[in-house]
Amino acid sequence: xxxxxxxxxxxxxxxxxxxxxxxxxxxxxxxxxxxxxxxxxxxxxxxxxxxxxxxxxxxxxxxxxxxxxxxxxxxxxxxxxxxxxxxxxxxxxxxxxxxxxxxxxxxxxxxxxxxxxxxxxxxxxxxxxxxxxxxxxxxxxxxxxxxxxxxxxxxxxxxxxxxxxxxxxxxxxxxxxxxxxxxxxxxxxxxxxxxxxxxxxxxxxxxxxxxxxxxxxxxxxxxxxxxxxxxxxxxxxxxxxxxxxxxxxxxxxxxxxxxxxxxxxxxxxxxxxxxxxxxxxx
Numbered sequence: 001x002x003x004x005x006x007x008x009x010x011x012x013x014x015x016x017x018x019x020x021x022x023x024x025x026x027x028x029x030x031x032x033x034x035x036x037x038x039x040x041x042x043x044x045x046x047x048x049x050x051x052x053x054x055x056x057x058x059x060x061x062x063x064x065x066x067x068x069x070x071x072x073x074x075x076x077x078x079x080x081x082x083x084x085x086x087x088x089x090x091x092x093x094x095x096x097x098x099x100x101x102x103x104x105x106x107x108x109x110x111x112x113x114x115x116x117x118x119x120x121x122x123x124x125x126x127x128x129x130x131x132x133x134x135x136x137x138x139x140x141x142x143x144x145x146x147x148x149x150x151x152x153x154x155x156x157x158x159x160x161x162x163x164x165x166x167x168x169x170x171x172x173x174x175x176x177x178x179x180x181x182x183x184x185x186x187x188x189x190x191x192x193x194x195x196x197x198x199x200x201x202x203x204x205x206x207x208x209x210x211x212x213x214x215x216x217x218x219x220x221x222x223x224x225x226x227x228x229x230x231x232x233x234x235x236x237x238x239x240x241x242x243x244x245x246x247x248x249x250x251x252x253x254x255x256x257x258x259x260x261x262x263x264x265x266x267x268x269x270x271x272x273x274x275x276x277x278x279x280x281x282x
Contacts, residue, residue, distance in 0.1 A: 011139050012261040017235055018047060018055040019262065025057035025091040026050075033092070035099040036135075036272025037081060037119050040092055040151025041066050042194070042238055044077070045268040046084045046199055048096065053273055058265075059084045067153055067176075071114040080109040081122035092127055099124035100275035102135040105156045116280070128274045133158035134165050136236040138270035140260070145232035146225050148217075148249075149267060150239040152176050155217055157224050167228065170281065171220045175239035178210050184211050203243035218252030225255070235259035236266035 030050035038045040045060040063080055065073035085096055101119045119126050133147040133156045140147060143163045149156040152175040159167040175197070183193035196202055221233065233255050235246055240263035250257035260266050 008258070008260070010141065011266065013054065014139060015261045015265050018058055018265050018269055021048075021055045022060075024141065025088070025227065026055075027092055028056070030056070030094075032098065032277060033094065033096055034272050034275035035096050035124065036268045036270070036275060037099050037101045037122075037124070038132075038271055039066050039071065039077060039081075039101065039115060039118065040238065040267075040269035041154075043152075043264070044080050044084065045265065046081070046088060047265070047268040047272040048092070049086055049269075049272045049275070052127040055269070057088045058268075059087050060268075071118060074114065074118065077118045078121045081118060085122055085124070092243075096123075097125050098127050098275055098277055098279075100127065100128035100130070100271045102130050102132045102271050104151070104154050105131040105133060105158065105168040124277045126227060127276050127278050127280060128271075129280065130271075130274060131168055131170075132156050132267050134168065135270040135274060136234075136267045137165075138273040139266050140234050140236070140270070142232065142234055144229075145237065146221070146228075146230045146255075147234050147236060147253075148221055150174055150217060150235065150237040150245075152238070154238075155220055158219060158228060159225060159228050161228075167224065169224055170271070171224075173213070173216055173220060174237075177213050177216075178242070181210055181213055182206060198241070200241075200243060207242065207244050207248075210247060214242075214248045214251055218249045221249065222253050225253070230255055233257040236263045238264040240264075 034049045036047040048057040050056045065077040133149040147158045154170050156170045179194040183190045246257045
């Protein structure tokens with residue numbers, strides 16, 4: 001088996017284990033637990049790993065407390081993270097202490113403080129704060145290529161060479177724009193359109209409607225990879241759950257494009273994998 005297939009297998013196996021423990025947490029004693037907090041525009045996810053960095057629990061909630069990578073409802077964000085934390089702690093019969101978090105690329109000067117404060121106000125000791133596509137690569141383990149994180153409001157791109165990030169950027173256009181297009185095309189309220197979009201049974205029907213927006217994302221990716229030697233694009237983020245999105249991006253960029261089993265959970269698991277017991281100083 002090739003190294004590339006082995007890498008994809010590790011990623012998909014971790015996501016499958018995480019999906020399993022969301023439904024049925026593994027309540028075995030661990031000397032420490034590592035939590036990844038993913039404050040997404042559409043969804044907040046907590047992923048918990050044991051001392052060996054294996055998934056043991058997780059929880060998520062769709063919410064509207066972050067927009068375009070920025071916290072717009074601080075109190076609401078803290079409340080949700082605190083509630084998800086308490087929910088998992090009850091299931092594991094332990095206290096979750098250490099957490100890592102992530103932000104969209106290039107927003108550290110604008111909003112990293114808010115993300116940090118949300119995580120700490122929810123009762124965690126923050127150990128790491130990195131950009132979302134780079135966090136996802138903690139799980140993907142891509143050495144050369146581009147990791148494209150299509151979130152609710154923005155598309156983040158990390159270009160890697162020999163396992164190191166050499167270019168990172170975040171651009172507007174994401175799942176919110178997909179939902180707006182569906183809302184207009186089907187004449188339905190935005191929240192209803194957002195829910196309609198998430199249902200896999202509707203993907204075949206809505207893909208042609210969303211194709212222009214996916215092509216817009218493709219052009220953003222193209223603009224940022226054109227000056228680099230990129231022969232592989234890895235898609236992550238909840239918006240990439242759209243069936244067939246990878247084919248359109250591959251056709252538009254001319255670069256081999258793939259996505260994990262469930263791209264929605266790649267970033268939170270990658271964040272958790274970057275967690276340690278080394279607390280970020282104030």
